[in-house]
Amino acid sequence: MEAMREIELKGHIIDSFLLPKVFDKVMDMNGEFEILEFEIGKHKTDTSYARLMIKGRDQEHLDDIIGELHRLGAYLPEAEDAIVEEAPKDRVVPKGFYSTTNHTTYVKVDGEWRRVKDQKMDALIVIKDNEAVCTTLGHIKKGDRVVVGNKGIRVVPPERPRGHTIFDFMGSQVSSERPSQALIREIAEEIYEAKESGGKIVVVGGPAIVHTGGQQALAELIRKGYVDALLSGNALAVHDIEYNLYGTSLGMDLKTGELAPEGHKHHIYAISEITRAGSIREAVEKGILTGGIMYECIKNGVPYVLAGSIRDDGPLPDVITDTMKAQDLMREQVKDADIVLMLATMLHSIATGNCLASHVRTICVDINPATVTKLMDRGTAQAIGIVTDVGTFLPWLAEELDALEKARKQEAPTLKAKGKKHKRKTAR
Amino acid sequence: MEAMREIELKGHIIDSFLLPKVFDKVMDMNGEFEILEFEIGKHKTDTSYARLMIKGRDQEHLDDIIGELHRLGAYLPEAEDAIVEEAPKDRVVPKGFYSTTNHTTYVKVDGEWRRVKDQKMDALIVIKDNEAVCTTLGHIKKGDRVVVGNKGIRVVPPERPRGHTIFDFMGSQVSSERPSQALIREIAEEIYEAKESGGKIVVVGGPAIVHTGGQQALAELIRKGYVDALLSGNALAVHDIEYNLYGTSLGMDLKTGELAPEGHKHHIYAISEITRAGSIREAVEKGILTGGIMYECIKNGVPYVLAGSIRDDGPLPDVITDTMKAQDLMREQVKDADIVLMLATMLHSIATGNCLASHVRTICVDINPATVTKLMDRGTAQAIGIVTDVGTFLPWLAEELDALEKARKQEAPTLKAKGKKHKRKTAR
Amino acid sequence: MEAMREIELKGHIIDSFLLPKVFDKVMDMNGEFEILEFEIGKHKTDTSYARLMIKGRDQEHLDDIIGELHRLGAYLPEAEDAIVEEAPKDRVVPKGFYSTTNHTTYVKVDGEWRRVKDQKMDALIVIKDNEAVCTTLGHIKKGDRVVVGNKGIRVVPPERPRGHTIFDFMGSQVSSERPSQALIREIAEEIYEAKESGGKIVVVGGPAIVHTGGQQALAELIRKGYVDALLSGNALAVHDIEYNLYGTSLGMDLKTGELAPEGHKHHIYAISEITRAGSIREAVEKGILTGGIMYECIKNGVPYVLAGSIRDDGPLPDVITDTMKAQDLMREQVKDADIVLMLATMLHSIATGNCLASHVRTICVDINPATVTKLMDRGTAQAIGIVTDVGTFLPWLAEELDALEKARKQEAPTLKAKGKKHKRKTAR
Amino acid sequence: MEAMREIELKGHIIDSFLLPKVFDKVMDMNGEFEILEFEIGKHKTDTSYARLMIKGRDQEHLDDIIGELHRLGAYLPEAEDAIVEEAPKDRVVPKGFYSTTNHTTYVKVDGEWRRVKDQKMDALIVIKDNEAVCTTLGHIKKGDRVVVGNKGIRVVPPERPRGHTIFDFMGSQVSSERPSQALIREIAEEIYEAKESGGKIVVVGGPAIVHTGGQQALAELIRKGYVDALLSGNALAVHDIEYNLYGTSLGMDLKTGELAPEGHKHHIYAISEITRAGSIREAVEKGILTGGIMYECIKNGVPYVLAGSIRDDGPLPDVITDTMKAQDLMREQVKDADIVLMLATMLHSIATGNCLASHVRTICVDINPATVTKLMDRGTAQAIGIVTDVGTFLPWLAEELDALEKARKQEAPTLKAKGKKHKRKTAR
16 A cells, blocks of 8 residues: 655755755655645746655655655655654664764754754764754763654755865866866865865875875974864874984985885884873973974964874874774864865775765865775765875975965955955855 | 847756756856746656756857757757858868767758767767768868757757666766675676677777686687677787687786796787788688687677777787777777677777767776776766776676576576566666 | 994895895995805705805994894894893883894894794884793883894794795786686685694785675685684674675665665664674674674684774774774784785785784785785785785685585595695695 | 706896896796806905806706796807797798897897897897897798897896985885875986986876876976977877867866866867868967977977877877887887886886886886886886876976076086086996
C-alpha cells in the first residue's frame, strides 16, 4: 500500500539546484512525485517555492526517501517539535538518531526554531537547556537528549557564491592545469580582505612546508597577522625548530640540499632541546629558539594545536598525544573560522574538514590531487583544491600579500573603506 | 540600450539540470532573465517547457549570453535556417563560425531540421548537398559552406541515465576508493550486454597493458569477440609482439621479472622481424607470430589503428606515422561505437575522447587519477574513471565475462531474451 | 693541521657496495684516503678486507668523516669500550649521543661486543645491566646510560639478497609498470614460505582495504593463519564492522556501489554498537559481529593494535587514543617480525617503518607511488613497493595462496620438506 | 663444459661502482669470477685496474654474461676489430646486432678506435667510410654495414659528478619533498653558467606551461638567450598563440580564471589565423602575433620543432605531422645539447630522452612524479627530477636568472672570468 507525504522547497531552489536534486533523488530511490504548487521567482533575486507530494511503496520506503530529501534541504510543512531520546550509555546512540550534515541546521524545540551550534557533519544533535548543540559521538553521555528522526529539523544548504571569487575559479574537478600565479593572487585577496574585515584565518599545515622550503614565508604570514590559529603536528614543529636551530631539515641543509655532518641527529637534538627548556614557549623566552613558524606563533600570540600521531619522534612537550583531546582543541579553533587554508597535509586536512561547517571557505593546497579528492569525498565539498608545490606557493602568497599591502597604503583611507565594502558587495 | 530575446527550453529540463544551468549562466554573465511561461511535468516521465526572456546590456552582450545558452541546449523559437559562409581558404574558418559541442545537434537547412553527422566537439558544421557534417578544422577546404552564428541550430544534451548502471556508480570525483571488484563486475555486464545486443565496443590501449601483464586477458577478450576495434600505438603492438616472440617486455621476463640475457635487443628484434615479414598480418600468416593481442586482432578480423608518436622505435610497418591520417582512421572507428574502453593511456584516451559524441559510454581505466581528470577537463564529461591497476583489472574482467557466459548458458533461451530486454528497459 | 685515522672494512665489502660508498663519502666530504691494505675475496662466497687511512683538515673534520663512515659499516680497529653518558633529564639526550641506524649493531661493553636489542633507526642506545637496548627519545629517563660518540660501536649492514626473490624483482625506482600478477605470485610465495617456516607476518593496513572491497580476502588470510598481527587504526576497523553489520562502507553498498537508505548513519551505528557491547571481542562473543577482518582477528587470536588518529569518529573502545602508547604496542608487535606487509596506508606504513630493523622484509602496496617513495626517503630502504590497487591485489593474493596450498598438498610430504629447504638455500 | 674468458676493468672502477656492478651481474647470472689482478688507485684521482676471469656453464652462457658486462663498461682485452654484417633489408637488423647504450662508445675499425657519432640508446652502429654512426632502426638501409656481437667495442660510462651540483642534490628517488626554491636557484646557476660558457640549452615543453601561467616567464627566457632550441608540439604553440591573440587558454581568461564569451572558439581561431597568415613566422612578420613563446622564438632565431600528435586540433602549419620526420628534427637539435630542460610533458620528455647521450645534463620538471620515474625507467638515468608546479617554477627561474645577471654585472669583468673558471673546476 502506497504511502505519501507533502514536502516544501523554499528559497533559491532552482539556482541552488535544490529542485532538480530532489527530483533526482526521488527517482533514484524509485519513488514518485507530483508537483502540487510551484511558483518560480521571476528575477534572479527572487526566491521560489514548490510544494510536492512524495510517494513511496510503503511507509518505510517513504521514510527513507523523506530522510534523504530532508538532508538536501526539503521542509516538512507539518513541522512539529523535534523528537528526542536519551542516550542509553556513554558514547552509544539512541536508535534512529539524526545524523548531521555540515550545513546550517535549525531544530524546533518547544515550538521555536533554534539554530544548532557548532555545526559539523556526521555528528548528533543534543538538546540541553533549550539549546541544540552538534555533538560528536565521542562526547555523548548517558542520558543526553539526542534528536532522533527528522521531524522538526531544517537544513539550509549554502547558496552558491555569485560574482567572481576564487571559489568559482575552480571547476568541480581537481586539476594541476590552472594558472598558478593567478590563483595565488586570488587567494591572497581573499586572505587580505578577510583580515581587513576582522575574519579568522586558520592554517592547517604539514611538515612538507619545511621540507620544500616554505617555512620562512609561513613565518612571515604569521608575523604579519594573517594567521589566527595553526593546526599541525609534531613533525612540522620539529622540522621548523630543527631548521631554526641548525639550518637543516631532517639533516639536509635547505640552502644547499646537502646532508650536514651529524645532520641525522639534528632532529632528535631539536626535540631534546625544547624538552630541556620545558616547552616551545620557554625555549623562545630563554632565547633558544629565535625564528621560524613556531617562534612567530609564540611571539604573536597565535594559538597552535600540535596533535600527536603514531609517526612522531619524541614528541615535543607541546604535542597533545591523546588524539581525542587534540581533536577537541582543533574543533575549538575552527568553529568560528572564516577561512581555513590547508597546506600539504592529508591527515590534518581531513581531520579539520570533519569539523567544519559548510560555509567556511576552505582552500586545500597539495601537490597530490588525491588529497583534495579525498577531502571532498569525505564531505568537505566546499573545499577548493590547488594542485601546486607548497614550497613555491607560500613564497608567492607572501609576495602577493606584500603587493596588496603596498597598494592599500597608497589609497586614501576614506576611499579604501568605501572601495572595500563596495567590492565585497559585488564580489559575493 | 538594453537588448532582449526569447528562448525556449523543452524536455527533461529540470531533471537534466538544464533550467538551473540556464539561470546560472545568465547570472554569471551579468544578464537578466524573466520567466514568461513555465509548465512543469508533474510526473517523472513528463517533459517540461519554459519560455524565458533574456536581457543583455546591449546586442553584443545579449548575443554572448544567447550563444552560451544555446550550447547548453536552449532553443531559439524564431528558428530560421542556419546561416552559412564559405571558408576563405583551406583550413581557415569564416568569422563567427559555429563551434560544435559533443552533443547531438540539429541544423535547419532549407526549412528542415537535419541531424548533424559524425558529431564531435570543437569542430565545424559543413553543409553539403543538404547534409550537415561535423568537420574538423584540418578538413575544411576553401569554399566549404560552414555554419556561422547560432541561428537554426539545436543542441540536445543527453538525458542522465536512470536506474542502476555503472555510469551512476561513480560520483563526479575520480577516486581510487571504490570497490574495485564490484566495479569490474558492472563493467563486465555492460560489455556483455552490449555484445549481446550487437553493440560496438572499441578498446583504446597503452603499452602498460603489456608491462603490467594484462596482455593475455586482452587477447582473450578479442578472441571471444568482446572487442570490435583496437586503437593504440607502436609501443603496445611491439611489446605484445616481443612478449609473444621472446617472453619478455622491454627485455624483462614477465613471469619472473628478471632481465633476459640479450633482452634489451628483443624490442628491436620484434620490430625487425615484423618488418622482415612485411606486416603484422604477414607475420601471422607466415606463422611467425602465434599469439597475443595483435595476433588475435588479425585472426578475428578486428581492425586496429596503430597511430605513430615521436616516442616510437622503428616503427612497425603497420604504424600510421602521419598523425592526421591516424586521427582520421581513429575517428572512422569510433563514430558508431557504443562503448569505448580506455586502458592505461593518456595520449590515446584524450585523442579518442576528442572524437566521441556525448552519448557514447566511455570507461577510462588508469592507475593515475590525473588521466581521467584531464579527459573530463577536455570535454569528455561522460567518461567514468576507474582508478586501478590495468594489470589486475584485465584478468578480473576476463573472469567476470567468463562467469556471465556460463550463467547465460544455464538460462533457457526464451527467458534469456525476454529477461534481457526487460532489464535494458528498466535499466536506462 | 691534518688529522688522520685508520678504519677497517670487512665482509662482502665490494658486493655490498660498502667500499665504493666509503670512497664516495670521503670525497663528498672533501677528505682524503689512502689504501693501506686490501685483500679481495677471489670467489663470490669469499669475504674481503680493507684497511684505509682517512685524512681530514683537522680533528673535527676527521671526526665528521669517521662518524659518517661508521654509519656505513666501517670498523674502527682500535675499538675500545663504547662511551656512555647519563641523560640529564627525562627525554633529554646527552650531547654527542649516538643515533642508531636500522642495521644490526654491536656495542662494546666491558670489553665484550653485545648485540643491540630492538634495533630501529633514529633511536639511542642505552646500556643497562650490560645489555644494550635501542631506545626511542620518548623513553629516555634521567640517569639512563646513553652511548655517545661512535667508539666501540659496529654497524653490520644487511647483505643484498642473492638468487631470485621478489626483493630483486623491483628496481630501485617505484613504478606502476610491473607485471602485477607475477609480482603478487612472488609475494604469495614469500608469505607461504614464511608461514611454513614459522615466520611472523605482520599486516599494516588502511581503510582503503574496505573501500576498495579487499576486506573479504584479508579476512580469509587471517582465518588461514597468514597474519600474525594487524596494525591499523579506527577507520579500518569501523569500516570493516560497518560492512559486516550493514553491508555498506561509509553508507555505500559495496556490492552495487549505491548509497543505502540511511547509510550515512551506519558508520556511527557501527561504533555505537561495539561501544554498547563493550569491545570488539565482546561484540564477537555476544554474536553481534559475525564476520570480517576484526572478527577473524578475535576468532584466531591474532593480536591487533588500533592506533588513534585525529581523523577518528568515535572511536571504537579498542582504539588506543594515546599515540605514544599505541607506538609502543606497534613496536612490540614488529620487533620479531619477518615480513611486514603494508597495505594502502601512508601514516601507518611510515610509523611502522620507523620501528623496523633493516633485515625485515617489507612490502608496501599502494596505488600512489608517493607512499613508497616517502617510506624509503624516511629510511625504510629495504621496502619494496608495489604500485597497484589493494582492492584487486588482496583477492589475487588470496587466490595465489590457495593455489600454493593445493600444490603443496599434492606433493609427497618428504619431498616437500626437502624441496623447500633446498629452495630457500639457493634462493638467498 | 665450462667456458671462460678474461675481461679488464679500467678507470674509476670503484668510484663509479663499476667493479661491484660487474661482480653483481656475474652472480645474478649464475656465473663465476676469479680476480687475476687488481690494482687500486691509492688516492681519489688515481684510476684502478682489474683483470678478471669470468666463467660460464658453457659458451652460450659465457657469451650472455660477457655481453652484459660489456654494456657495463668491461673491456675485452683481446680486442679485435668490430665485426660487421650487412642489413638484409631496409629497417631489418642482422642477427646478433650490437644494441647501443647511451654512454660514449668506441668501435675498433681497421685497427683503430673510433668514437661513435650521435650516441643514443637502443640504436645500431653503422660503419661507413671508416666512420661509426649510431643509427636508429628506422634509418637502417639494406646493405648498411651494421656492427654485430660485442667484439671491438668499448663503452665508457660517465663518471659521477663530484663537488656540489644540482645533480647530486637529488637522491635517487623522485620526491616532492625537496626545498623547491633552493633547487630552482641551483638550476638557474647551471643554466646561467652553461650560457656564459657557450653551452647549448634545449627546452622540451608541454602545454601545461601555458595552462599554469608559465608562458611569460618562458618567453622571457627565450628573449634573454637562455634557450637555444624548443622541442614541443601543436598544443603548446596553439595555447601560447591563443593567449597572445585573445588573452585566454582554451577559452579561460588566464588572469581571472573565467571563461571568456565565445572563448571556446579561440583555440580554433588561433590555428585558423596562423594558417591564414601561412605560418607562425609569417604571422609574426605580418604583425599578427606580437608576443609569447613562439613569437620570441621567431624574433630571436631560436629553432623549434613542433611534433605532431593524434591529439592535435588543426594543426598549425608549422607542425611536423609525420612522427618519424619530427623525431629526426628533434634528434638534430639535441645531439650537441649540454642541458635539456624538460617541462611538464611526459610524451616529449621520453621521446627526447631516447635521443640523448648519457653525458647531457637533463632536468625534468613535472608535478607528477611518475613522469620522472618513467623517464628513468626507460634509460635516461642521468635525469634529475623536480616534482613541482611548472606554473610557479618558471617565474621563479626567471627571477633567479635576473638576480644572477645583476650580481654578475656588479663584479669586475676580469674577476668574473677568473671566478667562473675556478668555480667550474671545483664544482665538477
